[in-house]
Amino acid sequence: MAKTKQSKAASVPLSSLLRVPSGPVSMADFDPAATPGFPGRDKDDAPAALESLTSELSDLQERLYAHGRSDAEHARSVLVVLQGMDTSGKGGVIRHAIGLVDPQGVQLKSFKAPTAEERAQHYLWRIRKALPSGGMIGIFDRSHYEDVLVVRVESLVPESEWSRRYDELNAFEAEVAASGTTIVKCMLNVSFEEQLARLKARLDDPTKYWKYNPGDLDARAKWPAYMEAYAAALERCNTDIAPWYVIPADRKWYRNWAVAELLRETLAGLDVDWPKADFDVAAEKVRLAAAG
C-alpha cells in the first residue's frame, strides 16, 4: 500500500501540486510547513532527493545552454522569479537549488530598492535589462512584483497607480514569454512564527549578524498587509504562461528540493534537444586525423 501511494505521488507533477488555483486567493489557505510531493519522509531523505534529480537537471540545463549557443534565433530561456518575506530563503534556494546547475548557464539578478537612476525610469526598465539571454536560466531574487508588494504596503505610489500594475505585469510577462522565455514564479511561503525563529537565530549567532537588518522588523510589523498584497499578486497575475507557485518554506530542505524539482520539470517540459552539428562531421574527422 505504501508503495502504491509513493508511486502515485511521484506521477503527479510537483507543478500541479504547488500551482496557485485560479479564483480568490488567501494566504491563509497555504500551509507553510507542508511537504507536498516530496519523495521521502523527512529531512533525512532530502539529500538523496536532491541528489537524485541533480544529474537530469544538469543535463537539461546543458541542453538549453547548448541550444542557445547554436541557434540564437530560436533560443529558449527560463526565468525563475523568487519572492518571499525576509528569511523565507531566497538566498538559500539560490545556493542549494540553483547551485546544482552549471554557473555558466545561470544569470542571477538581485533587486534592491531602486536607485535614483532607476526611479527616474519606468519601473519595468531595470527588469527588462536583467532578463535572461538565450540559453540561460535567469534568477530574479525579488522582482517586478516588489512594485505591487512593498510599493503597495508602503504606499510608495498612489493606489490609482499600483492598482493598474497587475494588468501591466500580465502584459509584460506575456511579451517576455512570447520572446521565448518560460516564466516560473515562486512565492516562498514562510510562516510568521518561523520568521521569528529565524530572526532570533540571526541575533544569536555572530556569523549571521550580517544577514540581520533592523528594517526587517518594520516589515514584520506589517505582516497582514504584506499577506494581502501577496494574495492580490498571486490572484491577479497567475496566468498560464507565467504561473505562480506557492512553495511551503518553513522546512528549508523541502523548499530547496521543491524549487529544484520545479526547475527540472520546467526544463523537461521545454523538450530541447542537443543541437545538430553546424559543420560536416565526417569532413572534420578527416581533418582532425590528418592534423594529428
Added chain:
Amino acid sequence: MAKTKQSKAASVPLSSLLRVPSGPVSMADFDPAATPGFPGRDKDDAPAALESLTSELSDLQERLYAHGRSDAEHARSVLVVLQGMDTSGKGGVIRHAIGLVDPQGVQLKSFKAPTAEERAQHYLWRIRKALPSGGMIGIFDRSHYEDVLVVRVESLVPESEWSRRYDELNAFEAEVAASGTTIVKCMLNVSFEEQLARLKARLDDPTKYWKYNPGDLDARAKWPAYMEAYAAALERCNTDIAPWYVIPADRKWYRNWAVAELLRETLAGLDVDWPKADFDVAAEKVRLAAAG
C-alpha cells in the same frame, strides 16, 4: 612510511607546488599529466578530495561576501584568471570547482573575440568593466592574456605593440591588487595528445557537437607558437601580487580539485573574519521579543 609521506604532502601548500618559478620558462618543463599535492592516489579518490574541501571553501566564500556587504570601503575580492588551449577545461573548472561555492558570490565573465565596440577602445577597457566587485569571486574565462596570446600568434597587432603589453599587464594587475583584489592566474596545461583525444571525443558524440568548432584545428596547427606565447606570458607576468600557476590538465579530476584547492588556499590567506554587527544586538533582541 606512507602516512608520513602523506602528511608531508598535505603540509605543503598547493600554491607553492604549482607556482611558476621565476626565471626563463619553457612549457616543456611542465608535465600535463602530473598530480602534485593530490591527497589521494587516483581518480577514485577525487570525489572525496573535492568533498573534503567544499565545506571550508563555502564558509570562506561566505565570509568574503559578508565582509563585502558590511564594509564596502574595505571590501576584498578575488579574481581567478583561467587560460588554456581549447579543451583544456576552462568550462569544466567553472562547472565543477567554481560550482562548489554559492553562485551569489561569483561573477563570471567569458571573453570572446572583441566586438567592434570593444576594438574601438583600449584592450583593457572591457577587462576593467568586468572586474569583480567587493566581496565577490570573479572568474575570467580567458582574459587580458588573450592580448599577448592569440594576438601575438596571429599577429593581430604589430610586435612593437604586443611586446610592450607585458609591462602594461603587470602595471594593470598591480593597480587591481592595490584596490583590494587578490589575483590568481591559472594556466590549464593540456597536452597536444590529450587535446587530440578530446577533440575526437567531441566529434564522436552528438551531445558534444556544439562544443566543437572547426577553428579549433587552426589553433592546434599553431601549437608551438602558442606554447611560446604562453611561456612568455608566464615568464614576464609572474609577479608576487599576480602569480601564475600551471595546472596540469590532462586529468580532469586533478585539474578541478587543484583549482578548487588553490581558491581555498587563497581565500584562507585573506583571513577575512565575519563582520561585526552594525546595530545594537541587545537592543534588537528586545525589539524582536516585543514584536513577537
